[in-house]
Amino acid sequence: MSSGQQARAQAAAITPGGKSPDHERAPGERVRALFDGHRLSPGQRRIAQYLIDHLTEAAFLSITELAERAGVSQPSVTRFAVSLGFSGYPALRDALQPIALSAVAGSPGGSGQFRHNALQAAVDAEIxxxxxxxxxxxxxxxxxxxxxxxxxxxxxxxxxxxxxxxxxxxxxxxxxxxxxxxxxxxxxxxxxxxxxxxxxxxxxxxxxxxxxxxxxxxxxxxxxxxxxxxxxxxxxxxxxxxxxxxxxxxxxxxxxxxxxxxxxxxxxxxxxxxxxxxxxxxxxxxxxxxxxxxxxxxxxxxxxx
Structure with a gap:
C-alpha cells in the first residue's frame, strides 16, 4: 500500500462503533495528517497551506483552479499529489472531500479555524x-x-x-x-x-x-x-x-x-x-x-x- 493509500485509509477508516478513529480531531489536523512525514519543497508547502486554509472550497477545485489560487503551475500540483503517494491530483482531491464535508457539517465557520491555528500548529511541532x-x-x-x-x-x-x-x-x-x-x-x-x-x-x-x-x-x-x-x-x-x-x-x-x-x-x-x-x-x-x-x-x- 502506498503512503497515499495509507493516508486515505487512515482518514476514512471506520471503527466497529461507526466512528472514524480521528472523529474528534479537527478537520485541519486531519488534512495535515495527509502531509505529515513528507518532505515538501517550499512551493509544495504553499499548496498544502492553501488546502488547509481554504479546505471547504479547495477540496472541490479543479487542478487549474487550485494552481491559480495557490500561485503555482499545474505540473507543480500534480507533483505535489504524487509526492504524497497519490496517483495524481484527482486521487488527492478524493481524499480531501470527505474531510471538507465534515468541516462544513460540523463548523459554521468552515475553514476559518485552520487559518487561526496554522501558526500555532507550527509552534506546537517545534515544541x-x-x-x-x-x-x-x-x-x-x-x-x-x-x-x-x-x-x-x-x-x-x-x-x-x-x-x-x-x-x-x-x-x-x-x-x-x-x-x-x-x-x-x-x-x-x-x-x-x-x-x-x-x-x-x-x-x-x-x-x-x-x-x-x-x-x-x-x-x-x-x-x-x-x-x-x-x-x-x-x-x-x-x-x-x-x-x-x-x-x-x-x-x-x-x-x-x-x-x-x-x-x-x-x-x-x-x-x-x-x-x-x-x-x-x-x-x-x-x-x-x-x-x-x-x-x-x-x-x-x-x-x-
Missing part, C-alpha cells in the same frame, strides 16, 4: 522537536565528547551550505569567542575543498558540518573531501539521515519545523548551543581568558549599546 532533543541530551556523554574534540581542533572548520549557512554562521560566531581559530566555510565545490586542505595543513583535526533539508549535494561532497584530507567530521542534521550520515564520523540529529513554507530550526539551534557549552567546558581556563579578553575589547571600542 515537539525540542522535547525530542531534550530526551536525546538526557545522556550527555556524546555531546560532551564531541565538544572536547571540537575544542581541541585548532583550527576548527565549520561548514554550512545553502539553507544551512545561518546555523553555521551562528555556531562559528559564538565559537570564535572561546576558540582561537574557527574557519567558516559557506561555499561548496573546489572552494570548500581548498579550505579543508588548508585547515588540515594548519593542524586541524575536526570539521563540524550542518545539513538541513533540502540536503545539498555539495555538502555530501564536502564531507567526503574532509575525510579524504584526514579531517574527522561531526554532522548536525535532521532525522532523515541518508548518505550524509554515512559520510560523517559522528552524527547528531534534531528535528526541523516543516509546517510553514520554509523550515524553522529551534531544535538544531538549541543543539548548537549545547555543543558550544560542551566546548566551553572542555577548556574552562581558555574559555574564561578569551571571554574576558573579548569583553575588554568590546568595552574599549564600544561594540554594543
Amino acid at each position: 515537539e522537536n525540542l522535547q525530542n532533543l531534550r530526551r536525546l541530551l538526557a545522556d550527555t556523554d556524546q555531546a560532551l565528547d564531541i565538544g572536547r574534540e571540537l575544542a581541541g581542533s585548532v583550527p576548527l572548520t565549520v561548514l554550512g551550505l545553502r539553507i544551512s549557512v545561518s546555523l553555521a554562521e551562528y555556531f562559528a560566531y559564538a565559537a570564535r569567542r572561546i576558540h582561537p581559530d574557527v574557519r567558516l566555510v559557506t561555499r561548496g565545490g573546489s572552494v570548500a575543498y581548498d579550505a579543508l586542505l588548508q585547515s588540515r595543513a594548519a593542524g586541524g583535526t575536526w570539521m563540524l558540518a550542518y545539513a538541513m533539508p533540502r540536503h545539498a549535494k555539495e555538502t555530501l561532497g564536502a564531507l567526503r573531501a574532509a575525510r579524504s584530507v584526514g579531517l574527522r567530521t561531526a554532522l548536525i542534521t535532521d532525522p532523515t539521515l541518508g548518505p550524509l550520515a554515512d559520510a560523517a564520523d559522528v552524527t547528531l540529529t534534531a528535528g526541523t519545523g516543516s509546517r510553514l513554507v520554509f523550515d524553522s530550526y529551534a531544535a538544531p539551534g538549541m543543539l548548537s548551543a549545547a555543543l558550544l557549552q560542551a566546548m566551553a567546558d572542555a577548556d574552562p581556563e581558555r574559555t574564561q581568558a578569551r571571554l574576558e579578553g573579548y569583553e575588554q575589547v568590546a568595552d574599549q571600542h564600544g561594540f554594543f549599546l
Whole structure:
C-alpha cells in the first residue's frame, strides 16, 4: 500500500462503533495528517497551506483552479499529489472531500479555524522537536565528547551550505569567542575543498558540518573531501539521515519545523548551543581568558549599546 493509500485509509477508516478513529480531531489536523512525514519543497508547502486554509472550497477545485489560487503551475500540483503517494491530483482531491464535508457539517465557520491555528500548529511541532532533543541530551556523554574534540581542533572548520549557512554562521560566531581559530566555510565545490586542505595543513583535526533539508549535494561532497584530507567530521542534521550520515564520523540529529513554507530550526539551534557549552567546558581556563579578553575589547571600542 502506498503512503497515499495509507493516508486515505487512515482518514476514512471506520471503527466497529461507526466512528472514524480521528472523529474528534479537527478537520485541519486531519488534512495535515495527509502531509505529515513528507518532505515538501517550499512551493509544495504553499499548496498544502492553501488546502488547509481554504479546505471547504479547495477540496472541490479543479487542478487549474487550485494552481491559480495557490500561485503555482499545474505540473507543480500534480507533483505535489504524487509526492504524497497519490496517483495524481484527482486521487488527492478524493481524499480531501470527505474531510471538507465534515468541516462544513460540523463548523459554521468552515475553514476559518485552520487559518487561526496554522501558526500555532507550527509552534506546537517545534515544541515537539525540542522535547525530542531534550530526551536525546538526557545522556550527555556524546555531546560532551564531541565538544572536547571540537575544542581541541585548532583550527576548527565549520561548514554550512545553502539553507544551512545561518546555523553555521551562528555556531562559528559564538565559537570564535572561546576558540582561537574557527574557519567558516559557506561555499561548496573546489572552494570548500581548498579550505579543508588548508585547515588540515594548519593542524586541524575536526570539521563540524550542518545539513538541513533540502540536503545539498555539495555538502555530501564536502564531507567526503574532509575525510579524504584526514579531517574527522561531526554532522548536525535532521532525522532523515541518508548518505550524509554515512559520510560523517559522528552524527547528531534534531528535528526541523516543516509546517510553514520554509523550515524553522529551534531544535538544531538549541543543539548548537549545547555543543558550544560542551566546548566551553572542555577548556574552562581558555574559555574564561578569551571571554574576558573579548569583553575588554568590546568595552574599549564600544561594540554594543
